[in-house]
Structures are given as structure tokens and as C-alpha cells.
Amino acid sequence: MLVVLVIAGLLVSLAALSMNRNPRTDLNEEAQRLALLFESAGDEAQVRARPIAWLPIEGGFRFDIHTNDGWRPLRDDDLLGPRQWEGGVTGVAIDYPGSDTHSERIVFGTESIDTPVQVTLFSPVGRATIVGTGNGRYEVR
Numbered sequence: 451m452l453v454v455l456v457i458a459g460l461l462v463s464l465a466a467l468s469m470n471r472n473p474r475t476d477l478n479e480e481a482q483r484l485a486l487l488f489e490s491a492g493d494e495a496q497v498r499a500r501p502i503a504w505l506p507i508e509g510g511f512r513f514d515i516h517t518n519d520g521w522r523p524l525r526d527d528d529l530l531g532p533r534q535w536e537g538g539v540t541g542v543a544i545d546y547p548g549s550d551t552h553s554e555r556i557v558f559g560t561e562s563i564d565t566p567v568q569v570t571l572f573s574p575v576g577r578a579t580i581v582g583t584g585n586g587r588y589e590v591r
Contacts, residue, residue, distance in 0.1 A: 473538055473575040478590060480537030481571055481578035484511075485588035488556070488569075490529055492586045495558040502530070505555035506542040510534040514555075541572040562586055 488504065491513055495502040501516040502524070512532040514521040524530045544553045545568045556567055566584040570577050582588045 473573065476537035477539070477571065477573045477575060477578050478537075480535065480539055481580055481590040483536075484569070484571070485580045485590055487513075487530065488558070488580065488582060488588045489586060492558040492562075492564065494530065495560055496562065499560050501557050501559050503555045503557045506544075507532075511542075537571075538573040538575065539571050540574065543570045543572070544568075545570070 491502045491504060498515070503514045503516070503521060504511060505514065510533050513524045513527070513530040515524050516522075523532065525532065544556060546553065547566050547568060556569065558564065562585070564582070564584050564586065567582045569580040569582075571580070579591045580588050581591055
């Protein structure tokens with residue numbers, strides 16, 4: 451009976467350990483979510499015929515729309531409203547390949563072709579890079 455209880459205890463403890471999520475998986479899932487939001491923002495900019503920008507903010511990110519008065523946050527939008535970071539993201543870098551300048555935002559224009567961009571998400575467990583080739587599609591590397 452004691453041997454059966456020890457084996458059952460070991461199996462329960464192994465099951466509990468395997469239920470913990472891998473932090474790298476969480477980071478990659480956050481990058482995938484963001485890549486899909488980028489595609490949606492590009493489509494939305496074309497539909498609205500107004501540029502939409504994505505910018506990281508303290509603890510998260512938001513999307514802005516360009517109006518006659520300048521950039522305004524998209525607050526009432528369910529899909530493109532402000533969000534908090536998930537997946538342990540601690541920092542973001544936006545790079546345009548072939549350019550030495552670093553940008554604080556990505557602007558999705560009203561045309562279907564945009565400038566290629568790379569967004570790198572940093573966390574304590576590593577980093578994930580979202581690559582946009584300029585054709586409106588984004589992938590995580």
C-alpha cells in the first residue's frame with residue numbers, strides 16, 4: 451500500500467510540474483497576437499482611409515488614428531483598443547531595415563504596400579521578432 455501511495459504522489463507531482471507554462475511559449479504567443487493585430491490595423495487603415503499607428507507605452511501598447519487634429523488614440527475600438535502586455539514583455543524595439551533611425555511607432559498607411567519593419571519584443575527569457583515585409587502580412591521569427 452505504501453509503494454502505491456509513493457508512486458501516486460510522484461505522478462501527481464510530475465503532473466503539477468508539467469502544468470506550468472513555458473515563459474518562451476507565452477512570449478511567442480504574445481508576438482503572434484501582435485502580428486495579427488498589425489495585419490488588422492493595416493486593413494482597418496485602408497477601410498477607414500486614414501493612417502493608423504501602433505506605439506508601445508508603459509506596460510502595454512495602443513493604436514492611434516490620424517485625424518484632422520493629429521493623432522488620437524483608438525479607445526472605443528474592441529480590437530485595436532489599448533492593451534497591457536502579456537507574456538512577460540519588458541521592452542520593444544522598432545527597426546526599419548536599411549535605416550539607422552529607430553522609431554517610436556509603426557504607421558499603417560492607406561495603401562496595401564508599406565515599408566518593411568521589424569518589431570522585437572524583449573522579456574527576461576529571450577526575445578521574439580515580428581517581421582513585416584511591406585505587403586501587409588507579418589510573421590514571428
